[in-house]
Amino acid sequence: MVSFLDCSVATTICFVLIGIGIPVFLILLFLPAWYGRYADTRKHYFGSIPAKVAWILQECPSFLVPFVSILLHLEEAKAHYVSVICLAFYVFHYLYRSFIYPFRLRNGKNTPTEIFVMAVVFCLLNGYIQTVYHLVPCTTRSVSWLYDPRFILGAIVFVVGMGINWNADAILRRLREDNSSGYKIPHGGMFEYVSGANYFGECVEWIGYAVLTWDLAGFTFAFFTIANIGPRAIQHHNWYKNTFGSEYPANRKALIPFLL
Structure with a gap:
């Protein structure tokens, strides 16, 4: 395996991301990341990028790094196909x-632009650690792993989370079918229970991934995801209540049904 796919480097990056995730979580509890509905909360010194272009360019490293690496190292991928199957969940999402x-x-x-650059850097690093941990791989897996309760449970949780996330995205899209730019109260699916249904689904999805991989890279991604979008769900919840007042369903929580 070529030297740039190095387990020690990937492990170091994992611990760095975990370390960064803690202050990120604390900061985002009080200061919303300035994109989406919060994009106008501060001045953008470096301009901005159209949403569709930004999404494609910032997210694609998470897909391209593992996908291209597999194509370039097909023999290793075949030899470690069980780990590559685990990685396939991640690749499919992206x-x-x-x-x-x-x-x-x-x-x-x-x-x-600042948010875009940070997203690109994270997706590059995350794509790298997921690729290394499952293509080198850093954790040896035999075919029996595919029958392990952790893999089976994790895969089920991943698919459920992905379904919740996709359904929430579809509900949010339908709110814009008239091409309006204003915000409305979402209804249906997990939105009946939480304000951040799309974020809840994504958190569930990556917790499932962490379980089915059962390694440091999977845990790191799940941890950083929750640290990043958990506070955003809370901010969305407060924003909805402040914006819509008594019209907003009082029984909804922010991120975790019935709890938070």
């Missing part, structure tokens, strides 16, 4: 997120 989801966006606000 195939959708990079090249299908952006073209379904309606009236998305421009992405500040």
